[in-house]
Amino acid sequence: MKEGVARCQEWLPRKNRRCAAAALPHFPYCGNHKPSDVETRIACPVDPTHTILEKEAEAHARRCPRVLHMQKMKQMLYYCKGANAGSDDEVENGTTDCKSGELDDDVHGRTDTVEEGHVSSKIKRSLFNSITKEELIELIEKVEFAYNLHCSDKFQLTVEHPAACKKWFSADIDRRIPFQEKHVLQQASMLGNMESFGLLRSRDSSVEQVTPSNPDLEPVFVEFGAGRGYLAHMLADCYIAQKIVLVERRSYKFKADRTLRQNPDVVLERVRIDIEDLNLDGVDALQDRHYVAFSKHLCGHATDLTLRCCRPDLISQSSRRHLDGLAIATCCHHICQWKPYVNKEFFKQLGFSKKEFHVITWLTSGAVSGNKGHAVDARNLSASCLNPSVLESPTNFEGYAEEKGGDNVNGWLTSFVDRAEFGLKCKRLLDVGQGSS
Incomplete structure (x- = not known):
């Protein structure tokens, strides 16, 4: 920096020094560290994931990248607003046919899926805290009954280490792709399970491959919530995949797309759209194809x-695509919602109300990694996780709860059940409902 030029006075703790940038004229800070009270910044009214200067809000609303992207996306055949949003009605509305000219142009303030009818974690917590002891013990017993009836024998935990992914285990990979052992093991296990079900064919030259005379007979692989595309990258590297479609609503840096596009054997298409608004019949790569x-x-x-x-x-009669298989690793059950839930009838037949459904999703948070060091083996869940003392005298649970757990709903729950095990059962109940839809 030239001698005599004032430096920014912002202290950078991580670097243990002041900012090296030049300060603004007649001001002690640079443009990056200028205090916000000088020019107020607000959340963008279109996309709150970034901030803008308050004085530029009106102009920014017209040129915001989110607006420009939505305007472009609405010209795509695969866009159909709310096509997969579901319904709060007792009976599902059925298929959604999207036609040109029937699209909603409103994009302002819509940054999350299933916004209408969305029940936040704060509301779920309030619902949980509002239930009585009687309602809590009844809910626990209903979950136990439903789990033993539908879930106890339907889950087989299989961790695969497929030979096709061997080079990834030894870190013999393209170092341009960030390598994290945990994610590689998870990705390989998922692909190995797909291979076990006949959905994938290894690229291993030692295994005899039968190449279809018609390339169109090869399935298209569609990754939902693809993020940077690292799972699809491993799939294309280890298995036969001629066409891959990545579906993701956000834009990312450091994507695997560049490496995938350099693979001469793979045709890649990235579709940037919210899954809620995606009509697969409009994706050219899937026309008259299995996927x-x-x-x-x-x-x-x-x-x-x-x-x-x-x-x-739930797809139109004119659909020209054919689903060969589906593999999803579920997660974050605590933010499941009633409106889009694909099998409401499953919970209704078991006697659960909409309120109880949301409480169940809230209770799944008891089974998360690192829950006070209490790990639960998903392969060895007990028939009942109710405290033995409650099982012996179910009609006297009120006094037991007050003695062991206090006078609030969290205390009651802790006194009645093993929270981690019960949370895992709630997760499995949600999974079975989705899987049997």
Whole structure:
């Protein structure tokens, strides 16, 4: 920096020094560190994930990248607002046919899926805190009954280490792609399970491959919630995949797309859209083709949106695509929502109300990694996680709860059940409902 030029006075703790940039004229800070009270910044009214200067709000609303993207997306054949959003009605509305000229132009303030009818974590917590002891013990017993009836024998935990992904285990990979052992092991196990079900064919030259005379007979692989596309990258590197479609609503840096596009054997298409608004019949790569849908990280109701997007009974009669298989690693059950949930009838037949459904989703948070060091083996869940003392005298649980757990609903729950085990059962109940839709 030239001698005599004032430096920014902002202190940078991580670098243990002041900012090296030049200060603004007649001001002690640079443009990056100028205090916000000089020019007020607000959340963008179109896309709150970034901030703008308050004085530029009106002009920015017209040129915001989110607006420009939505305007462009609405010209795409695969866009159909709310196509997979579901309904709060007792009876599902059925298929949604999208036609040109019938699209809603409103994009302002719509940054989350299933916004209408969305129940926040704060509301779910309030619902949980509002239930009485009697309602709590009744809910626990209903979940136990439903789990033993539908879930206890339907889950087989299989961790695969497929030979096709061997080079990834030894870190013999393209170092341009960030390598994290945990994610590689998870991705490989998921692909190995897909291979076990006949959805994938290894590129291993030692295995005899039968190449179809017609390339169109090879399935298209569609990854939902693809993020940067690392799962699809491993799939294309280890298995035969001629066409891959990545579906993701956000824009990312450091995507695997560049590496995938350099693969001469793979045709890649990235579709940037919210799954809620995706009509797969409009994706050219899937016309008259079989396809396999997969995803490693679909948070909460994104799983339901994907199932709705792929379900044969919820697509139009004119559809020209054929689903060969689907593989989803569910997660973040605590943000599942009633409106898009793909199998409401499953919970209704078990006697659960809409309120109880949301309480169940809230209770799944008891089974998360690192829950006070209490790990639960998903392969060895007990028939009942109710405290033995409650089982012996179910009619006298009020006094037991007050003695052991205090006078609030969290204390009652802790005294009645093993929260981690019960939370895992709630997760499995949600999974079975989705899987049997």
